[in-house]
Amino acid sequence: MFWTFDGLLLALLCLGVNGSQSLYDLQWLSCRFVDEKVHINKEDHIETEYITRAAVLQFGKVGDRSSHPTITTFLVTASKVDMRRYLEGAEDKLQCEIHRYSTGRIKTRWPTAGAQDHDVWFTSTIRHSEGLFVTKTFLRHTTVAPVAPDEEQMDFLQWETINDGDLLTMSAAMVFLSKTPSVDVGLFKEPDLDCRFAVDHALPHATVEWKLQQHGRRTDLFSYSSRTGKTEGNGVALKAIAAGNVSYKLRSTSTHSEGTYICSVMVPPLNGSHDIPLRISEQPHVSINVGSTLSMKLGEVQMLKCDAERYYPLDVDIKWYRETPDGSPTPPLKVRHSSHERHRDGTHSVSAFFYLKPSMEESGYKYTCSVSHKSLLSPIYKSFTLRVTDPDSTLWYIAKIGFIISMVVIICYMRPQYLGTKSGKKVRMKVGIEE
Known part of the structure; x- marks a missing residue:
């Protein structure tokens, strides 16, 4: 049977x-x-x-x-x-x-x-x-x-x-x-x-x-x-x-x-x-080329890149967004995409990047890369916060602080000599009286 x-x-x-x-x-x-x-x-x-x-x-x-x-x-x-x-x-x-x-x-x-x-x-x-x-x-x-x-x-x-x-x-x-x-x-x-x-x-x-x-x-x-x-x-x-x-x-x-x-x-x-x-289906590994905070000086240019690596199948959607300090979203940024790289195991990689030349008003903005893929139940997000400084104002503050420090040094250097001179005159005056 x-x-x-x-x-x-x-x-x-x-x-x-x-x-x-x-x-x-x-x-x-x-x-x-x-x-x-x-x-x-x-x-x-x-x-x-x-x-x-x-x-x-x-x-x-x-x-x-x-x-x-x-x-x-x-x-x-x-x-x-x-x-x-x-x-x-x-x-x-x-x-x-x-x-x-x-x-x-x-x-x-x-x-x-x-x-x-x-x-x-x-x-x-x-x-x-x-x-x-x-x-x-x-x-x-x-x-x-x-x-x-x-x-x-x-x-x-x-x-x-x-x-x-x-x-x-x-x-x-x-x-x-x-x-x-x-x-x-x-x-x-x-x-x-x-x-x-x-x-x-x-x-x-x-x-x-x-x-x-x-x-x-x-x-x-x-x-x-x-x-x-x-x-x-x-x-x-x-x-x-x-x-x-x-x-x-x-x-x-x-x-x-x-x-x-x-x-x-x-x-x-x-x-x-x-x-x-x-x-x-293989989930993408997502990363951006800066840390959680990016400090830039006014007038500088920085390339911001978001990498989606080793994913399958091919179709992936990468977007860059930014939010104001009060949390108000703005439309997706215009970005460029690299050509798709196909690896030997059949997975793919691609990057989305843009060049940032911020204004002072953008200091405190939050920039986020969003990656959507068939293998994900929800998108993957990577973000950083932008800090912008004015180089002219920075130099002015440095010069001002340097001037103050210099004046303090000069005063501190001159004070003992001034005190020593006054002390010598008093001694001579006393000697003259005694004589």
């Missing part, structure tokens, strides 16, 4: 993300049903008409009545794969969409009790609106078929009409789950691309594949067949496959790692897949 499910599903797939609680007791979920009417036109081409209507996923048992009788109801009955086990978070964060599913020319009967050759398939995709997870469940519906289906004709040309208020009883046959619906990661990281699945029976045959879609090309990354045991590529732990975990681990991300990673598992006649877009 290749898979066992009861305790395994509960242990691996029913755990909440970040400790959140599963919605195992959910009774029903509002959905959008995207129906398809397919026919062959006069030119012998296939045409499809899409009809979107409100629908409900209802959980119960065979024979239950619809809780919403005026809209299409998909009644999901008990099976070894309960899709509610994989739903987490608040119910109002769940986005549900139901589609028909064509098995194409694969005529394999699903290997569970009660399955028929004329079974009709649907998929229910449920996403968490904040990107917590995405699930895709294959729902098997056994129709009452008074006439055997035409084996030579495609199944989508034989689909029965579904109307508002119809109730379709079905069971979950296969579930796909990813807790990384999309990935944003920096350079030189090793992220795990989460992909798991489960079916409602012991599984002897399955094919697992990972591909990378980039610029219209698909690259094979990994493949495994349980029928032959043959493996090509790496990135998936073979021991984990037996537990339904086919997650892929990247090695040291680079700018070449960007693209859409496609996880697929084929269990005939079903082929489930998840597209996981991966984007590389």
